[in-house]
Amino acid sequence: MTSVAAGKQWRAGHCVLAPDKFKGSLTAARVAAHLAAGLRQQRPDVPVVIMPVADGGDGTVDAVVESGFARLSTTVRGPGRARVVASFAIRDHTAVIELAQASGLHLNPGKPDATMALTASSIGTGELIKTAVERGARRVVLGLGGSACTDGGTGMLTALGVRFLDEHGHQLPPGGGSLRKLARIDASAMIRVPVTVASDVDNPLLGVRGAANVYARQKGARTADVDELERGLAHFASIVRRDLHVDVVDRPGAGAAGGVGYAALAFLDAQVRPGIELVLEQLGFAEQVAGARLVITGEGCLDRQTLHGKAPVGVARAAAAAGAAVVAVAGQCSLSDQQLRRAHIEQAYALTDIEPDPQICMTEAGPLLEQVARDIAQNWLADKRHLVTDNR
Template sequence: MSESPGHVVIAPDKFKGSLTGAEVAAHVAAGLGPDVATVAMPVADGGDGTVDAVVACGFERVEVEVTGPVGEPVRAAYAWRDAPDTPTAVIELAEASGLRRLPAAEGASAAQADPSAHGGVRLAALTATSHGTGELIAHAVRRGAKRIVLGLGGSASTDGGTGMMRALGVRFLDAGGEELPPGGAALRALEKIDASGLLDVAGVEFVVACDVDNPLLGPNGAAAVYGPQKGASPGDVKLLDGALARLAAVAAHTHGLVGAIEHDGVVRPMGVAAQPGAGAAGGTGFAALAFLRADIRPGIEYLLDLLGFRERLDGARLVVTGEGSLDEQTLRGKAPAGVARAAAGAGVPVVAVCGRRTLGNEELNAAGIRAAYALTDIESDPERRMAEAGPLLERVAAKLAADWL
């Protein structure tokens, strides 16, 4: 695919809390001016905003009512491309099972007084479920998907993906043969996994698009690293890590999904549980690997390939990428770093726009980003930066154009 010679590819992630990736691209294009040919291609790394980015690049939005993280119905969407050879669905866990799908706390006073409430929502670290994500997968499979790309990030749950698998027909049973209640804490009582009712996914390729490399268990695992963000206390983290260990051990012992070793009388799950990415999204990566035989791919790199980013570089003179905050996380596989790596192969320079930055020029240059333009350069008031992000971004883009075009 070849675009007009000398065009600028605008490939930003969202500015969280203020602008979607598509809105960022539109404001940058406006700031560059009417005489600059642009190609807008919002991007995402598999986390929150992935469906919006993929839809902006030509996929169809499919909306479904599913189960939210604490059991209430929510309206969630996935992206669909009806390709003749490989019909593809892009499913973002955060759409159905994310923190943003939690019900609101009852007023600011509740959010301040209740330790399970945070950021205006009521957290449910021990009981939240990934069930709705499984319902999205089931809907896509029944629609005829032959490839399902599962973006992991922003989850409200630490249930090891068991909610997702319940929605696909797997049963998680206690010693009496009863179904366990939702959530990660309940897995402490897990005795048997019955996958005889698993939805027929033969012939469906599952790809996990993920930018984290955490294993399922331990100090770098799902509960320890991400549990506190979901309202888990230190005691809750210990409980959840033990519950996830129980899940992995039962999967090994009764279902043969992962290997295990016994040392000093303690069964320690190995294999899938130790794989990088198994701890993603509260352990949903583990379930995708173990039950759906998914491949885990670096989120931004896989999605850039899926959307044809490299083809858009043909004849380009500049790439503008960005996200809300250019910081240490950017360097660990986030969208701007992935865009810069991909553009480097084509010899196209990359600059970035952002709300704020904590990275120095040397760090940015090492990541392949030649320059960064932040809203903080022209507006010091954080409330105004959020409220007026679009117009401020157009001013920043005009400065970028003067420097590079």
């Protein structure tokens, strides 16, 4: 079997395995490994390229490490300022960073509450960026998703050297709850590095679709807290306009990760791109899929959310553009055949089609995926005329 990490060793007619994770069950790498095992049982003569993917959120660092990036770990401050171990990936002076590694909601102990919602900080994300720059990164791909904070990215920027001062010249306390006290911004010592934000969120910073109104409640905010966070973000944006002469509050993606997207746009002149497009670019997917006969993608649940920029659709579009057939695997699938075809997916294989109990599908996902892979091999890899056996 040929792996992408091993280099350009495949032949025409190979099969590319590019699934996302099955959340709560298997990582993307494990999904790909089980698919490869099932294909090998049925068609050991078909070269396989293993390329787990992600859409910029949880699992993005793992995905690029599988493709040859180096993983580096460091200790940073989590959203509640307790020290946490977080990883990033680096290759050829490009660092790939997941906000959730350092500032994720899952890092807050206990159930999210109002105190957490008002004080959670993105400072650990900034510490990751700073460490990456110190390790030689000249460009950062920043995946946003799963954040615990609604601080407008001020924590991240603080770690990069920006000072957010109250009327007495004192540094503001962490979190979005203190933003209404902001009087002045000093960005003279800021560490500057080109940043591309990987995010599928198109929310602006403020308003009914903004960072506070849409996402703060899941981080523990009550109605009064949401209003306070909204006012704080609005005040922050007004000071940015005054001191930096920048206004990006309505830019799509500014509301991502509690306003970290806004901070990246306003202070780091970041570009925002769909997460899966960026990840595929870093993985070199276009090169890997050239000459492929079949691409297998997927995720835990194929549903309407999948159609809005999630990993399987991004993979399918890129693969279809290269002339490869695309099928998808999932724990469950609620998409119609027509919806799948519009997304360039020719067929979907759900674990619930062979095991109706969702809990068993979660716990036995690996063996079930191998069974599905055998079925895919029979249905899609039966014609040997297009296959070239890897005889190494």
